[in-house]
Amino acid sequence: MKRKVKWNILLFLVLAILLTIGISYVGLNQNVSKNKSTSDKEKTHKMSIAFVNEDQGAELSGKKYTFGDDIQTSVLKDKSHDWTTVSRGVAESGLKRDVYNLMIIIPDNFSKKALSLTSTSPEKIQVDYKINDVGNNDLKVEAEKTASSLVADINQRVIDVYFASILTNLQEAQDNISTLVAKEKKHTARYDNTVNNPLANYTNQFEAVQNYTSSSKESFSGFQDLLNGQKTALLDASKENAAYQKTLEGLVTLQEKNAPFGTTFADNLQKYSASLSSDSVQNELGTLEQANSVLYRELQSMQDSMSLMSQTQALQNYIEDVNKRITTLDTEMNNTIQADILHDVQVELANILSGKSGGNNESYTINDLRADVNNRFINRLKAEINGLQYFDSEDEELLGLSSDEYQRVKVLAKQFMNENSADFAEDKLNQKTEKTTILDSLQPVKNDKIQELTNTGVAIESKEVTLDETDENEQTEIKIQYDPNFTLSDIKILEDGIEIGSSAVSNQPGEDIVTFTQTKGAPHTYKVSFVAKLNGATDISFFGNLDVSLMAIQKMHKYVLKDDTLIMDPALTNTDLEDTELTQNALLIPIEKNEPFFKEADFTEAGKKMFREIQSIVRNYERSALLFQLYYGINVNSPNYSFELGQKLEDQATNSSYYAIFNRNNLLDAIVEKASGNVTKAYKDKLTNFESQIASYKQTMSDANDRSVDVAERLVKTSSEAAAQNESLAKMISEVDLWRSASSDLLKENQVVLQSGSDEKSAAMMVNSDFGGLLARSQSLADSTGSNLNAADGVYKTFDAIDQEAKNIQTSGKDLISEAGTLSKDLAKKLASDESFSKNFSGVMSNSRVGDRPNEGLYQFLSSPVEKVNGKTIAAGDKATPYYMVLIMTLIALFTSYVISHQEKKRIQHDAFSEELSLASKNLPITFLTSFVAIAEGIIIGAISGNIFNTSHIGFILWMGICVILMLMLVMSFTYLLRQLQMVGMFIILSLVGIYLFLTDAVGLNIDRSSIFGTLQTYSPLQYVEVLLNRILNGENNFLILMYIFIGVAALFIVLNLFVIRKSTLESEEAANEDI
Structure with a gap:
């Protein structure tokens, strides 16, 4: 039967190979570095060095030397090692905490001993250094090498200072010799010039002084006469100045009274100029010219006919006769009715109210x-x-x-x-x-506002105004008139809300002209904006305002007929017209913003x-x-x-x-007028209609009569005057254009006149103010002149005393004796200085001999003025104990976690009812057991180590608690990794342990912090466990942060152990059968 490939076995082999190669390379790499060739040893091993500079400095030949500062500057430039300047306490603490590899100390008497070469027994300088003993021989060799190099550099510096002192003394000796000769010459010349030569002319000089005193008395007599004349002239001038001041005050008052007339004239002239420039005036003049031409032609055609004149004359006679009769009737009616009734009623009522009818005549x-x-x-x-x-x-x-x-x-x-x-x-x-x-x-608020107006200014923006288009190639001007104490900047023209190009020219103080080209087509809206800044050294009032006025001036062409032929053809073309001068159409643009300088917001609560x-x-x-x-x-x-x-x-x-x-006003008169009007009102109302009819008829007849007379006269005159009027009208239009142009120029000149008048007024007021002070000073000068005359007698007496003193000094030789005594003292001081110089010169290199024999101690000092003193080695705390503690805890934790995870695996295979429980419930027993074992192991390790080591400085209970927390963290973390990740978890555990074992400083290695191994050491969790134990055992107090971190990690892994995901029982049984 073909067996299935075990992928977990292949994974185990790969991980085992990687773990073996990695740990072997990391562990053996440090030993290989110790067996390098001789050429590799020449490379510098970078160290972290603490440099302690306690040198207080010392003086030599009037100059202060501080060798410690110079050495500090030199070593800080050395980039082969990491140099840090710290105090002695910080450096020793850094060695204990493994922050520094080497500590070099420059003592406080370093410069003093270095400059002891002038003494008979020079002291050698000591430079202390301490090495952090971590068992690394390369580090010790490099530290010794660095200290030797530093001592050699110090030796060279001291020798340089010593020989520089010798050369300085020799040069001072040469300078003193030349100075000695120069002083001899100076004192000799001084004796000749101040004693010998003046002695011969001494008596003659005081006789001349006496003669000069007599001449001065005579000259002062003339000066007294001059003061008398000056006093008289000043008194006359004071009277004239007082009269001139009164005249000047009258001038200022007259100017203030006349100032409003100039302003009113300028306003009226500007309004009249604007009215002449309007389109309606131009149109009316053109219409009048055409109408006059039509009338002229009509009258030419009826000049020979007199029938109309006859009819007009007859009508005029009839109207005149009827008008006379109506007028006579109206006059008689008013005289007999209305006037008599109103007057009688008013007189009678006044007599009754005033009591005149009863014998009294009163008013109220x-x-x-x-x-x-x-x-x-x-x-x-x-x-x-x-x-x-x-x-x-x-x-x-x-x-x-x-x-x-x-x-x-x-x-x-x-x-x-x-x-x-x-x-x-x-x-x-x-x-x-x-x-x-x-x-x-x-x-201060006022000064701040002046500063704000000077630097920032106030933003002004006009309201929008609509302008019709102008003729082609013609530009529109906007004249801005404002307070001359301000200057405008950042002037912008906005057309329909968009900024367009423009150019601004300052015509005169208080007036700018902005020129721009309007866009053709329909009328557009325009707005002007700018910033007004206050001129320097200008004052403002608390209730002052910035007044600004703007006027837009549009330029357009005017056309006239080319020939004298009068036609009524409205369809005139440009070829029939002749271009003449430009006309200007002025339009006033209102300003939207015209606010006072100061508001309540500008002040504080107290200021408000x-x-x-x-x-x-x-x-x-x-x-x-x-x-x-x-x-x-x-x-x-x-x-x-x-x-x-x-x-x-x-x-x-x-x-x-x-x-x-x-x-003043009598109420009876008003009552009479009111009452009489009411009495006669009813009767007068009835006559009003009749009178209005008569007045209407009279008006009609008068108008007819006027028209008939006018027609008769015009029929005779119009024919002869029409042509003349036509020519006069054309001439008048031309003159109106010229007058409008002249009025515009006059308006500009009047602005200058107003400005000049204002300046003249200010100048006159200033002259008036200054003239009062000048008048007071003139009066004071006259009084002081009189005082000077009174003091003249005292001056006469003073001159007499000077004359007598000159005679006494003539017979006296005290000054000569004093000068001779001073010269004698200077010569004595010079002699003492020479003796001091002789002693100093003989003292140069005097310590180079002791009796007749050379000073061997000085020679020995010069050969090597600085020696190094090895302060032995200092260990950065007891690193072996934390190392063994970490190693023991790790091994125990690894053993415990492996056994528990393996036993848990077997238990799961035989537990058929575990699937019915939740995930946390399944893992709760093993988690509780693991925690209990970890706590027990921590207590046992803490008790044994606490009895072996002296932990009284931290407390036995605290030490046991720390051991329990560390064991709980290690056991729970290792157990989780083995239960959840199995082989991968074991790989992670062994990797962390290997990194710690081969990269820790406790086994005699020194890792470069900037290398990859230094990085791995930084991320090793077991390294931080060693740091925690090292700090606690060395009595440091900065371990609380690490302690809290480890407590958090332990709690995290306890929770993670409750949620370990396991395979089902069936899968476990199948895996077991496959293994068989």
Whole structure:
């Protein structure tokens, strides 16, 4: 019987071969690396080295050396090893934790000992190093080699510094010699120039000083006369300046009064220019010209006929006669009826109401009848004036109260309070100024807004406007007029919402002209947008606005007839027309955005409160101005404002004001007029129809008469004047075009005039302000000149004292003696310096001999100034114990898992009722048994190892718990792999164990972290078990994370063991029969 091929046996063979080859290669690869040829040993074994630099540095010949920093910089550039600069504690901890292979320590007195070559007994330098002993001889050799190379480098550095010191001292000696000679020459020259030579001319020089003093006294007398003349001139100039300042103030006032007229003229001129440029005016002129031509031809045909004139004259005489009779009748009726009745009724009613008929003659006003109405106006005006606040000129300028309107309110309030002084406090009557701190708090916000307007600007966008198409090849202009303190940028033209090409030119400050070409066809909508930025160093008001106006100018051609022949043919072609100058059609585009500079959103909560206070201050002035206008009829905003200070307000109140209505107008007159109208109304209504008929007839006859006269005159004159009018009309059209062009130019020039007037006003106000300070300084200069004259006597006395002092100095030689003493001291210092130099020069290389014999110690030091001291080896903790612990736990876990999985397989073959249970229920007994055995083994291993090793520093219970967790994780994971994957599971277990056994550092191997073996070592689970045990046994506290991970893995495999999928019993029996 042919046997079936066992695929599981083939799989087992393949896995066995792979496991054998893999483990053999990994294990033997490390031994092969130890038997390399001599040439291979020359290659560097890359190590992780901790460099500890504790050098404090030292000085030699005034220069500080820190060899430790230089060595640190040098080694960090070495890429053959992984160098890390750390502290001593971190380095030793890293050796214990197997982070570093070598530790090199530069002591704190390294530079001090290196520079001890100037002493009699130089000390050798020590460099400490420690090697991480993991049983790898290659690592030890490489560490010794690295330390020797480092010591050789240090020796060379110290020798270089030493010889550099020698050369420096020798060069300083040479420099000192040349300096010595130079100082000798300097002091000799100084003695000759300052002592010997001045001694001869000493007396003559002080005699000259005395002569100069006398001359100075005479010169100062003339200077005093000059000061007298200057004082007189300054006083005269001060008077002239005061008169000039008054004249200048009058000029500023006159300019402020005349400013509104220029603005009104510019507005009217612009409106008139726009009206002349409209299409309707052009069309009306053309129609008038054609109509005049038709009338001329009609009159030419009837010039010889006079029958129409005769008929017209007869009709005119008849109409005139009838009109005279109707007029006479209408006059008599009005005189006898209407006028007499109305007058008599008004006179009689007035006498009755006023009491004149009874002997009295009285009049009544609203104030007489209802005084409370007038008092409410007065009280409200008093309250508003009481609420006014007054500030100095500087604060008024910042608050925006310096304009003429607000100043006029102050004058009116002053007059009102003078007339009602009993109702106001003394400080209000004097309009006492207050110093506000609100502006100081809001000044940063104002500065930020100025910065924002300067850098970012404000975006402006006009409303949409529809423009008809222009003639071909002609461009449309948009003139933008704005505040000259701003500059426009990013100007865009949007046609039907899409940006089109345009060019912008700044015509003058405050005016830009944008040119663009319209799309042909139907009318399009246009919109203008741009950004306005504030010019630098420009102030703004808290309540200021940016005013912008735009005007679109369309250019189109105008055509006239080529010849003088007058025809009425509407079908004129372009060949019959002659092109003349362009005309402009102006259209004003409104601006959508015209917002104030400041809003409440620009301020903080505190700032908003202060901003509202400023608004309240300004609104009090505005309400007061409105009340003065309503009650007294005095409008502070009117260009025709006039008010005489000192004259009562009631005398200057207008007739249309509430004051006049309440206090002047007699109510009886109004009652009489109303009552008389009612009395005569019924009678007058009856006559109204008759009068209207007469008036209608009179109007008809008057019109007929006018028409007849007009027809008669025109029939005579029209024939002769038609031709002249036709020529005059053509000439007038041409002149209108010229005038429109001139008005446009005049409008531009007027804009310049307004701008110049504004600048002139600002300049005049600035000159007026500056002139006050100049006048004060001039007065101060005059006062100081008088003080100078008073001090002249003191100057005379000073010159006398100088003259006497010169005589005393002439006989004195103290300065010479002092200079000679100074020179003597300098020579002594120079001598001491020379002695010091002599000692320093003799001290160079003085330690090269001890008595008469050479200094052998110095020579020995120079031959090898640095020696290395091996700090022996240090083991990174006890690695053998964790290794054996892992090995023991692995072997026990593998044995336990194999036995349990094999026994479970046999049990399943004989259990015929297991198919009736769920998957978890089937696996629950074996899982419980496995967990129980693993815990028991962990307790036994923990108890035995805990008694053998000293685990007091971590606690016996904790150690046993760790052993139980590790055994539970290993047994449960191995059991799951064997039960679920069987041979594949065994392959995985043996692979993990082989990787750990041959790649761990505990058996004397050192794996390069960057190699493939280092990668395999990183992913080995048993390697992390060894790390956990190593950290616990070495007393480290950083094992909790690994502990939690292992607990999680153990719990995971416990759950996985409950869900192992097994073959059915029947399949197991068939497999058993096949094996037989």
